[in-house]
Amino acid sequence: MNKPELLLPVGNTEAFFAALEGGADAIYLGLRNFNARDRAKNFALNQLQALLKESEKQNKKVYLTLNTLIKNNELSQLLDTLYLLSQTTISAIIVQDLGVYYLLKKYFPQIPLHASTQMGFHNSIGANFAEKLNFERVILARELTFEELVKIKKKSNIELETFVHGALCYSFSGMCLFSSYLGGMSANRGKCRQPCRRIYQNNAKGKYFFSLKDIQLIEQVPKIMEIGISSLKIEGRMKSAEYVYRVAKAYRMVIDNPHKIEEAKQILQYDFGREKTTYFFGQNVKNAITENPFVGIHLGNISEISKNNFTFQNNHSLKIRDRIRVQTQDGMNTNALKIKELHHIDESTTIVSENHNFTVNDKVFLIGLSEKRFKNKFSKDGKRLQTQMPKRQKQNILAQIGSIKTPKIFTIYARIDSLKWLRKIYFDNINYLILNLPKKEWADFDLQNPFLQKQIAKLVLQLPKFISENNIGFYKSLCLLFYKNGVRKFMISHISQLDALPKRNDITILASENVYSLNDVAIQFLKENNVDSYIYPLENDAENLQKGKDRKGIVPLFFHPELFYSRMPVEAENPFSDKDYEYEKVIKNNITRVISPLPTSLLQYKDSYYKVGFRNFLLDFSFEKPSQKRFNRILKKFHNSTAEQPSSNFNFKNGLN
Structure with a gap:
């Protein structure tokens, strides 16, 4: 049985070294433009070159995400970015926009391409079509069952990549318009404001109808390996280096030693994500929605507050530099802080902190440990690249694209x-x-x-x-x-x-x-x-x-517009609302669509x-x-x-x- 690639997310330099130390075979990252995690720190050009050099030394692959939709006024900048990447040793580029695919295949055919999950490939017709387009790999939709994955693998020859751990979007990737509808911040352009993590009012009650738990398929890894999936992907380019290391270590353990699942699960207890689900890999998705959309381990509720500290019941051994988050009772506001001073008395913990307007009964969550640090600088920057495509070359390419003809x-x-x-x-x-x-x-x-x-x-x-x-x-x-x-x-x-x-x-x-x-x-x-x-x-x-x-x-x-388009059923009755708008759900072909009654x-x-x-x-x-x-x-x-x-x-x- 061939071992699949273990692919880890990298949002900053520290996370890169954490991924390598945890056992990643490959990492994926974004530059500071044109990627689906606009809020991640991402990488400058000189960092990318240094990172590629370090990766080559350790025989690791690096995939670059260029997986957003491109507007017409961005095509010139896009060509500069593609020209720059063509000078690097990047292992592959992950794309969503058909225009990005077209330019890469026509003008930079030497660069391998992966079809982003944002492209929405979800069946064997899609996998085989991607192969016809000369994609090297397809990153499949997260919503597939194991049986569907087996069939797609049997009917196709292209490399298949599947998500095994991390956050889930309620909507199919690439098909969500909700964030865009709420103010133009498009999920398809890396700017999602996570409407699925909001509270919605329904029958005078507020509830997290669309907030999915995190997927965790550590127990299913041996089955996935048996059918020959090429790459196991971890979500989380906005997560900490500690998360990257811990999750990499757990999945590396099971890939190398499938009998060590229980030991790996113990490691994953401290990934500080949300509650876990096997989603459509399991037999029942009814429990896939969480009432707590926030990440972390619940330590207790604040019982006492004074000017410069707060106290809560706690049975965990907290340390200086651990990170906690305090959440208001209604779940609407949170504050994250690093512990600088604390005192343990019996089963209570008092944390010294500046006043953040916390109140009694606010919830306290552990969201990070101080136990491990990772390198956060490259020894050398990479060689300088030509950052702009030659003007005439760019003009010639743009001149060949489209024509103004009125029907x-x-x-x-x-x-x-x-x-x-x-x-x-x-x-x-x-x-x-x-x-x-x-x-x-x-x-x-x-x-x-x-x-x-x-x-x-x-x-x-x-x-x-x-x-x-x-x-x-x-x-x-x-x-x-x-x-x-x-x-x-x-x-x-x-x-x-x-x-x-x-x-x-x-x-x-x-x-x-x-x-x-x-x-x-x-x-x-x-x-x-x-x-x-x-x-x-x-x-x-x-x-x-x-x-x-x-x-x-x-x-x-x-x-x-279909704001959400999802395979996941929800309990919400019509209508339901946020603080600004009213919405309805419509179910057709076992797909839940969320729309606004307002056209x-x-x-x-x-x-x-x-x-x-x-x-x-x-x-x-x-x-x-x-x-x-x-x-x-x-x-x-x-x-x-x-x-x-x-x-x-x-x-x-x-x-x-």
Whole structure:
């Protein structure tokens, strides 16, 4: 049995040395731009070079994360970064954006590529498609069962990487819009503000409905090793060096000695994460949500406070330089501090500290130990690199990307998520109808119906964002059935679904907003892969859209964005709210979607978009109650270029960060 690679996160220099000391085979890290952990310290260029030199000495691999979505005004800086990386000995680059992939493959083909979990690969079609694109490795979605992992491995040849330890996002990675919706801080651009860790009010009670426990698969490592997974990944680029060392040591122990699971579990007791779950690897995910979204070991509650100290019941042996966190009773505020002075009396501990406005019954958590220190400086910086691509070379590349051509035909796309809408829509008033139906409704869709046969040229079959391994056959057959009955337009919701469509020359392929076309280079990739049209991302902003050369995409003007898109069920009843907004959950195909009942309406900007060359527009009636009156109202406002109220404009005016 081949041993898998043990891959550790590194957010700073100390964590790098901790990973090596703990037994990592490889580490992954980010520079100070274009990575999905914007809040981690990350690395400067001179540090990267020194780190690579040290890694080579110890025969360790280094993967660099470049796994965010890129805006049009960032393409020049992106090219500089790629040019710089091409001068290094980096082992691979981890990417999300199809534009980043395109530039690397075309202009820097010598650099190996890994498909980030942000790309959303989750089945064997995806794994095999990634191999066709010459990715070296696919980092699979965290939401897969062990049985699905086995099937994907059997049906594919590409290297597979899976997460085995660390924090979990509630939504599928790459499919979360919640943070972006709350103020433009996009999870897809490394700026997530963790809405899944918030309290939400439901029936007058506050609860952490979406806060997942941390995944821990230490007991499952021998099974994962048996099926031949290439790399076991640990999450945590914002975690301490101590965490990196401890988790590396535990998983190294089990990889090398599978019978030492219990000993490894003892080490992991002090990773200071949240409660643990095996998530979809286990048989039951009902216990995967935690009521405490914070990390650490609960020591006790404050029993007494004086001017410069506080006391709490405690049966742990705390030391100077240990780190603790004090959490208010309502869970809304926390303060972290390093212990500088303490006194043990019986079972109580008194900590001397400046006054942080703590109160009696506030909870005290242990979040770090002082017992081990790691090197935090490199012996030498690496050689200086050329940080900018030659001007002419950059200009030539950018000149080859995209072109400004205004489409000749004005086109209205409508989208529905229920068969009930078919009786409410006037087909004469739209050009195309996108069918994004739940799986159970397809059986009732009568393609032989004379009325539908008359409209067959207007129908677009959309595939869902997530297709489990067991459902691949169903959706392939569905596409073929629609093709045989005259449908020639198909919309993919993941780039790999190109391989699920009928292999025919007369079909038109469209891409949903989930196949991100945030920049002109990503659009270039889509065009070169036979995608005829594409919906621009819902979290886009006006400046980015208009700064791009492309005008052939579909501009979404009315929609309810799926803020969360998750395989994980939740208890929340509709509606529920945070301090600012109200939300609802909608379950389709066993996927939980969280939406705002308030639509996003950009209808008032239709005329201004038309003036700058856009001709294709989307009115998405998904999550709306089927109503002829509602359809007519939105269509009228579209033609008049007037806003629907009340509504949101998402990031359109305030910007995508």
